[in-house]
Amino acid sequence: MSPRSRMKPVAGTAAALLLAAGSGLLAGCGSDSRDNAAGGTHVVAAQAARHVRPQPPVQTTEADWKPVADTLGRTGTLMGNTVYRVPLPRKDLTVTTQGVTVKPGLSLGGYAAFAKYRHETMLMGDLVVTETELPKVTDALQAAGIEQTALHKHLLQQSPAIWWTHIHAMGDPVKLAQGVKAALAATSIPPASPPPATQPPIALDTAGIDKALGRKGTADGGIYKFSIARNETITDGTHVLPPAFGITTGINFQPLGDNKAAINGDFVMTAPEVQKVIQALRKGNIDIVELHNHSLNDQPRLFYMHFWATADGVTLAKALRPALDATNLVPPTT
Structure with a gap:
């Protein structure tokens, strides 16, 4: 083969690359040479992913998740016939913050959620761990191939020190459950227990709270709760992510007596909404605890803000309410 003939493929490849660059296949509008230097293949893949229709989760039944429940030794709840959510509350801990003994349902309710897609199952969750448990939990998760996508706190000041770590993985549901179980074994999270036959009373003006928020709350373990989905589809680029994965604004009221309450939870927001929510919360004398992400590749990019305050529940x-109204949530019902 002559030197000239050997050069033809190279020249052809260069021409193809130039054509691709000129057509925007290698880099989008507004990109610079640093984008291409970071890896043209990744740019092409990212742009191609934008044109892929994300898969919705597959409809399932309770029976489909029995192997997961058996592996974990814990029963979950099937939500929307798609997400199997297993509660992992820290009922073993006595946590105090600013003179309040926190009930598990207010701030300490971890979970592992599973959903089937066309080829694999997705795991997402939030584990509540003590500071001494955290390194062992991290090692167990990494050994199982389960990603940690966030590490943060829900409370400003707390005793003992508690951390919340979000998790994500794709794969076989039983193997995913085995990985979660290994992480749980590194904690003192107690075995699952049946829910109480009756809910304890909520010593709050729940009707007034419902009216103020424009939504109906639910009683759960002595806590009055609201979980509000965003009014848009959330994806990771290739999969639709249902709200039951934890992609909601959560507001929890713990009665303190005399219609007073402690509130904790988090707002789910896009970037343009963050400052509006901060301003609305501070106007109402509600403390900002933490601002962070829960996922690595959600679309649109979402931020979560935890908050805390104690006062009259309706107040x-x-x-x-103004903070809720500053975000694109499912509209109020009342």
Whole structure:
């Protein structure tokens, strides 16, 4: 083969690359040479992914998740016939913050959620761990191939020191459950227990709270709760992510007596909404605890903000309403 003939493929490749660059296949509008230097293949893949229709989760039944429940030794709840959510509350801990003993349902409710897609199962969750447990939990998760996508706190000041770590993985559901079980074994999270036959009373003006927030709450273990989905489809680029994966604004009221409450939870927001929510919460004398992400590749990019305050329950609900209205949530019902 002559030197000239050997050069033809190279020249052809260069021409193809130039054509691709000129057509925007290698880099989008506004990109510079640093984008291409970082890896043209990744740019092409990222742009191609934008044109892929994300897969919705597959409809399932409770029976489909029995192997997961058996592996974990814990029963979950099938939500929307797609997400199997297993509660992992820290009922073993006595956590105090600013003079309040926190009930598990207010701030300490971890979970592992599973959903089937066309080829694999997705795991997402939030584990509540003590500071001494965290290194062992991290090692167990990494050994199982389960990603940690966030590490943060829900409370400003707390005793003992508690951390919340979000997890994500794709694969066989039983293997995913085995990985979660290994992480749980590195903690003192107690075995699953049946829910109480009756809910304890909520010593709050729940009707007034409902009216102020424009939504109906639910009683759960002595806590009055709201879980509000965003009014848009959330994906990771290739999979639709249902709200039951934890992609909601959560607001929890713990009664403190005399219609007073402690509130904790988090707002789910896009970037343009963050400052509006901060301003609305502070106007209502509600403390900002933490601002962070839960996922690595959600679309649109979402931020989560935890908050805390104690006061009259209805007064707190009225202070929360402008912050809710500043985000693109499912519209109020009342």
